[in-house]
Structure formats: structure tokens, C-alpha cells
Amino acid sequence: MSRGFVSIGHSHINALALARDPALDAINLREIEGPWLDGQDGWRLRDDLAEQVFRGRGVFMLMGGGAPVMLSLLEYPRRFDFVLPSAPDLPLDETREIVPAEALRAVLTEASASHIESIAGIVRAASAPITQLHPPPPLADEALIKPHLAWNGVAHVVAAKWLRYKFWRLHCEVMDAACESHGIRSRLPPRSVLDDQGFLRPGLHADAVHGNAAYGRLVLDDLRAAGLMTPAP
Numbered sequence: 001m002s003r004g005f006v007s008i009g010h011s012h013i014n015a016l017a018l019a020r021d022p023a024l025d026a027i028n029l030r031e032i033e034g035p036w037l038d039g040q041d042g043w044r045l046r047d048d049l050a051e052q053v054f055r056g057r058g059v060f061m062l063m064g065g066g067a068p069v070m071l072s073l074l075e076y077p078r079r080f081d082f083v084l085p086s087a088p089d090l091p092l093d094e095t096r097e098i099v100p101a102e103a104l105r106a107v108l109t110e111a112s113a114s115h116i117e118s119i120a121g122i123v124r125a126a127s128a129p130i131t132q133l134h135p136p137p138p139l140a141d142e143a144l145i146k147p148h149l150a151w152n153g154v155a156h157v158v159a160a161k162w163l164r165y166k167f168w169r170l171h172c173e174v175m176d177a178a179c180e181s182h183g184i185r186s187r188l189p190p191r192s193v194l195d196d197q198g199f200l201r202p203g204l205h206a207d208a209v210h211g212n213a214a215y216g217r218l219v220l221d222d223l224r225a226a227g228l229m230t231p232a233p
Helices: 011-018 047-053 065-072 100-112 113-125 142-148 163-178 213-225
Strands: 005-009 024-028 036-039 043-047 058-062 130-133 185-187
Touching: 005 011, 005 047, 011 024, 011 058, 011 213, 024 047, 036 113, 043 047, 043 113, 047 113, 058 113, 065 100, 065 163, 100 113, 100 163, 113 163, 130 163, 163 185
Parallel strands: 005 024, 005 058, 058 130, 130 185
Antiparallel strands: 036 043
């Protein structure tokens, strides 16, 4: 029996699962009870999940994504902005308190700690190359976000779009560094899912922060175009 491809991660994996590609199995760790076990070298995947990852001809990892949402989706009472060192020309609101990017990087790293720690467990299970797929960038238009934010009937103020975008970029850099330490390559969302400013194209969102089935299909198309999802021999 041919080995297929495996994707593993958290909520952002749903877009790939919704694409219903027969060549790809999706393991959503948030929907599985007790996926991790304590091992001598840290966390390890439960045996049945480890076997599924081991059999994959390629492994696509979607770890993280929640931290930038948690930290930047909604406005704080004390409004702030920051300069992203890797893209210092991105818009900056100088009427806000300017916070050092490295301080925010440290916060993002701490908020992503459990996801970063779990990477080693996936590496131990895999027998094929692993690629980290970064989550989709934020939507620019807050009108597309607000309908999903009426938690408990309370309206929330969506943060400025460029602040959300810079947090997303910074989070990708945090995960890049974590993946590089394990020899894992990372991949940003393809150009086909972006608008002309680099935000998620309207119509490719499932809710305020996740991609939908159409988004998942475009990501898989990009993986095939890049030679990362080749047909079974």
C-alpha cells in the first residue's frame, strides 16, 4: 500500500482537512484526547499517531497560530504599535506607544512554548521530511472579522490591521527559529491566497482567523507546484 502525506497540528489544519484531498491525512491534535505522552526526551506522540506520522511520505506541520491572535486580534486599552525589524517600512502608528519588537518576540515565544516543545515529538515520529506551514495572514477588513467576535453578546474592538499583520509576521519568525533548530523548513502561505498588501484574500476565511476549504485547496496546489506533494510512485 502506498504511503500518503500527513498533516498534523492544531486548528489551522482544518482548512487542509476541508479540502478533502485523498492524498492527505489530517491529524488535528486539538480534537484528539491525550495525543501526547511523557517520554524520557520530552513529549512523544501516542503510539497510533506516531505510526501514522511515520508512514507519511511527507509531513506538513501546522503548529502554532493562536499566539498572535490572542495578543493582537483585539485592541488593548493601552494602545501600542511596533517596528518589525525584518520589515521596518511597514506602516507605524506613531500616535501609539511604541513597544520594542524584541519584547513582543519574547512574549510570543513564551505564548508559543507548548507548540515549540511539541515539535521534537513530531520529529522523532517522522521518517520523511517535515515542512512547517505557517497560518494564514490576518484579514484586512475588520467588517469581515467583527461578526465572529460577539462573544457572550459583547462587541469587541478589532485591532489595527497593520498591528495584526506585524504580529503574524513576528510569530512566523518565532516558529521559523524553532523549526530551524530541528532542521525543519518553513513555508509561508502562497501568493495566491494574499491580497495586494499581503493580507488574507476575502472569501478564503472560515471565521475571523482561519482559512476555509478554498484556502486549503490553494495551499495544497502550492505544495504540489513546489514538488512537496508528488504523486505516489
